[in-house]
Amino acid sequence: MRTATNAGLFERARQIFPGGVNSPVRAFGAVGGTPRFVVRGEGAYLWDVEGARLLDYIASWGAVILGHGAPPVVEAVQQAVGQGAAAGVPSPAELDLAGLIQAALPSVERLRFVSSGTEAVMSAIRVARAATGRPAIVKFAGCYHGHADPLLARSGSGVATLGLPDSAGVPAEATRHTLVAPYNDAEAVADLFRTAGDHIAAVVVEPVAANMGVVLPQPDFLPALRELTWRYGAVLIFDEVITGFRVAWGGAQRRYGITPDLTCLGKVIGGGLPVGAYGGRRDLMEQVAPLGPVYQAGTLAGHPVVMAAGAAVLRRLADPGVYDVLEARASRLAAGLRRALDGRASVAQAGAMLTVFFRPAPPLDDAQARQCDTRAYAAFFHAMLARGILLPPSQFEAWFLTLAHADEEVAATVAAAEETA
Ligand code: PLP
Numbered sequence: 001m002r003t004a005t006n007a008g009l010f011e012r013a014r015q016i017f018p019g020g021v022n023s024p025v026r027a028f029g030a031v032g033g034t035p036r037f038v039v040r041g042e043g044a045y046l047w048d049v050e051g052a053r054l055l056d057y058i059a060s061w062g063a064v065i066l067g068h069g070a071p072p073v074v075e076a077v078q079q080a081v082g083q084g085a086a087a088g089v090p091s092p093a094e095l096d097l098a099g100l101i102q103a104a105l106p107s108v109e110r111l112r113f114v115s116s117g118t119e120a121v122m123s124a125i126r127v128a129r130a131a132t133g134r135p136a137i138v139k140f141a142g143c144y145h146g147h148a149d150p151l152l153a154r155s156g157s158g159v160a161t162l163g164l165p166d167s168a169g170v171p172a173e174a175t176r177h178t179l180v181a182p183y184n185d186a187e188a189v190a191d192l193f194r195t196a197g198d199h200i201a202a203v204v205v206e207p208v209a210a211n212m213g214v215v216l217p218q219p220d221f222l223p224a225l226r227e228l229t230w231r232y233g234a235v236l237i238f239d240e241v242i243t244g245f246r247v248a249w250g251g252a253q254r255r256y257g258i259t260p261d262l263t264c265l266g267k268v269i270g271g272g273l274p275v276g277a278y279g280g281r282r283d284l285m286e287q288v289a290p291l292g293p294v295y296q297a298g299t300l301a302g303h304p305v306v307m308a309a310g311a312a313v314l315r316r317l318a319d320p321g322v323y324d325v326l327e328a329r330a331s332r333l334a335a336g337l338r339r340a341l342d343g344r345a346s347v348a349q350a351g352a353m354l355t356v357f358f359r360p361a362p363p364l365d366d367a368q369a370r371q372c373d374t375r376a377y378a379a380f381f382h383a384m385l386a387r388g389i390l391l392p393p394s395q396f397e398a399w400f401l402t403l404a405h406a407d408e409e410v411a412a413t414v415a416a417a418e419e420t421a
Pocket of ligand 1: 061115116117119121144145146206211242266275276
């Protein structure tokens with residue numbers, strides 16, 4: 001019998017999936033080498049087909065926060081599956097998870113479950129456009145909101161500008177109403193409102209950016225977005241698909257004390273299963289069908305297995321002190337990495353996520369993030385992988401901690417980073 005290897009499976013996968021993967025970053029394109037094919041996860045660790053144990057900082061791209069195979073989640077899923085878990089009709093499980101979300105996020109007066117973060121943001125924008133009767137949206141360079149056409153826009157030349165399609169297959173018309181500003185640049189957004197305020201339906205933002213690596217909002221940034229959207233009658237959408245239950249119980253809106261009109265969620269609220277949700281002000285959400293004229297639907301939305309997994313996670317996260325533990329460990333890891341990589345890299349951290357940037361100081365926007373030494377990151381990535389530590393295979397992604405990343409894992413990570421110096 002042939003033993004499976006990572007290289008062998010990747011070769012086979014390349015004959016089946018574009019690039020051998022079902023989501024591009026998994027292919028290791030930015031760092032080179034062969035992706036690991038994982039067969040098992042437990043706590044902070046994954047095991048690949050060759051039997052190698054990997055300390056995992058990908059954590060399903062932030063979706064897993066209790067650790068892999070957390071017993072309460074496994075039990076909840078098994079029970080839901082055992083009950084025959086019918087999707088497509090209402091079930092009480094939807095109310096359980098929604099109740100937990102609303103307890104953490106009082107701004108979410110009404111919500112709707114969908115099956116991915118992409119759908120959540122796409123739908124929130126549709127609601128904002130319907131409610132305001134305006135076409136344009138403002139997004140920020142370096143923020144990712146899923147792969148819906150209008151959001152696959154990059155900035156053209158100039159400070160704040162009309163978005164250009166960022167992917168083949170997206171017609172220029174699809175991003176015609178997407179305005180792109182630099183992250184952390186409230187003045188650029190003010191300019192956009194001064195010139196096009198009557199057309200802007202919404203500002204959509206990752207309140208802590210995590211898709212150019214972790215980029216923290218500067219103190220004036222989110223308050224300015226809140227003030228401008230109020231002043232011009234536009235909708236403020238926080239895309240908390242990553243930050244939702246990761247940077248605090250109650251997400252970035254709780255951490256920074258800014259209340260958006262609509263919030264998009266995903267990842268953690270599904271306990272590692274496919275999920276998304278959008279919600280917020282009641283008057284806005286009442287635009288959604290069947291109550292209002294905004295059409296949005298989903299065959300498997302609110303799936304009882306997903307709802308049960310998500311509720312099991314949020315119940316654990318509601319325990320007092322959980323976020324203090326996550327924050328303390330992530331801060332300790334960040335401090336250790338700063339020491340270990342002194343002079344080579346800088347670290348940005350918020351709650352249970354961080355990024356090591358191969359540049360002297362953490363970036364404030366996409367342009368600064370792009371100045372990172374991506375070759376140095378790739379070398380660091382492989383040096384850590386050789387020591388059994390799996391980092392995100394790109395400079396421009398966040399590292400995610402779980403509750404299972406205890407002091408021992410933090411210490412082992414810092415020690416490995418020291419060895420790479
Ligand atoms: N919004 C943010 C901030 C994300 O990070 C992502 C995915 O990483 C999405 C939206 C899209 O979510 P999904 O991949 O579930 O469609």
